[in-house]
Amino acid sequence: MDSRGGRPGQVAARWGRAGARAPHAGAGREVAGAHYAAADLIERKNMRRTLLPLAALALVLVAGGCTIEINDGTTPDPGGSSTPSESPVTDEPFGDGSSENDNVSPTAAPPAKAAALTCDQVAESELGSAKVRYNDYPDPIPLTEGRWAGEDGVVVALQPPCAIGDLTGDGAADAVRAVMLDGGGTGKFWGIVLWRNVKGVPAYVGTVDLGDRTPVEKVTISAGQAHVVYLTRPDDASMVELVIERTATYRLIDGKLEEIGYVDKPHS
Structure with a gap:
């Protein structure tokens, strides 16, 4: 009996040939690391394919005078919550300007009519x-x-x-x-x-x-x-x-x- 719990022929057949050494824990980590590195490389290539067109589109929009807002115009703070941007907030207009509580200007008076000749x-x-x-x-x-x-x-x-x-x-x-x-x-x-x-x-x-x-x-x-x-x-x-x-x-x-x-x- 072999020290690994089987006959020598069975062990050799399991690992490809007689006398071959069984894989150890370090070899498994090397294989997994290579797999993760390959996956990361593929993901980076995919991100480049996505980000490059988006960057080009952003340049076109900015050159055309468009404004791009992220997160609906809010700015995330370090804690992860969002704070409103500094853009002014305008109330809905109400009133006709005749009261000091109205938030609209009074209607401009029409130009004075010339006095009739005599x-x-x-x-x-x-x-x-x-x-x-x-x-x-x-x-x-x-x-x-x-x-x-x-x-x-x-x-x-x-x-x-x-x-x-x-x-x-x-x-x-x-x-x-x-x-x-x-x-x-x-x-x-x-x-x-x-x-x-x-x-x-x-x-x-x-x-x-x-x-x-x-x-x-x-x-x-x-x-x-x-x-x-x-x-x-x-x-x-x-x-x-x-x-x-x-x-x-x-x-x-x-x-x-x-x-x-x-x-x-x-x-x-």
């Missing part, structure tokens, strides 16, 4: 501007109490018919008033003047000539249009035959007051 106000303004001349005068004509007298004897005087309302579409009330130019002879040339409201100050826009001895009876403004009632005559009538009452309608078109229609009726 008929007395335009009587102290000017006829003509740097861009638009009145009756070919090179400079604006300053009015005093609605009148101006030139060195050549010409007198320009505003007439009572006047209307206030929005003609420019900006919500501010403009002014239209009748005017007459007296050249010193028999001619009395009538017209209407439009002043635009610029922050409550009249700014000359233009004049519409109505003709010689065609007195204006009435001026009104509605729906962005000016309605002017004045007396006139047929083309073949004498200057004194004011037998037509004309109601003409005007609208501001391309910066000019243009007639868009009229209605005539007999006048006696």
Whole structure:
């Protein structure tokens, strides 16, 4: 009998050949260590395959302006728990800003509306501007109490018919008033003047000539249009035959007051 508890032939067959030594504990540890080393190498290779694409993706996202948050924006402390990030926390808005307890700003007040022009106000303004001349005068004509007298004897005087309302579409009330130019002879040339409201100050826009001895009876403004009632005559009538009452309608078109229609009726 062999000292290992079997016959010599059986022991030799068990370990491959007669006389071979049986493996000892140190050899088993070497085999296990080699196995673990091979497994660790495979795991490291797999991690590289996973981490490299993730790193490349992170670089692309950062270059594109994206923000990457880890752990939902929280930072783990040494004990393993998470602490909130330092990003500010905003409460849900409530209120309308009228109370000190509301956390929203009050609604901004709308811009102040320009005060409406007045008929007395335009009587102290000017006829003509740097861009638009009145009756070919090179400079604006300053009015005093609605009148101006030139060195050549010409007198320009505003007439009572006047209307206030929005003609420019900006919500501010403009002014239209009748005017007459007296050249010193028999001619009395009538017209209407439009002043635009610029922050409550009249700014000359233009004049519409109505003709010689065609007195204006009435001026009104509605729906962005000016309605002017004045007396006139047929083309073949004498200057004194004011037998037509004309109601003409005007609208501001391309910066000019243009007639868009009229209605005539007999006048006696």
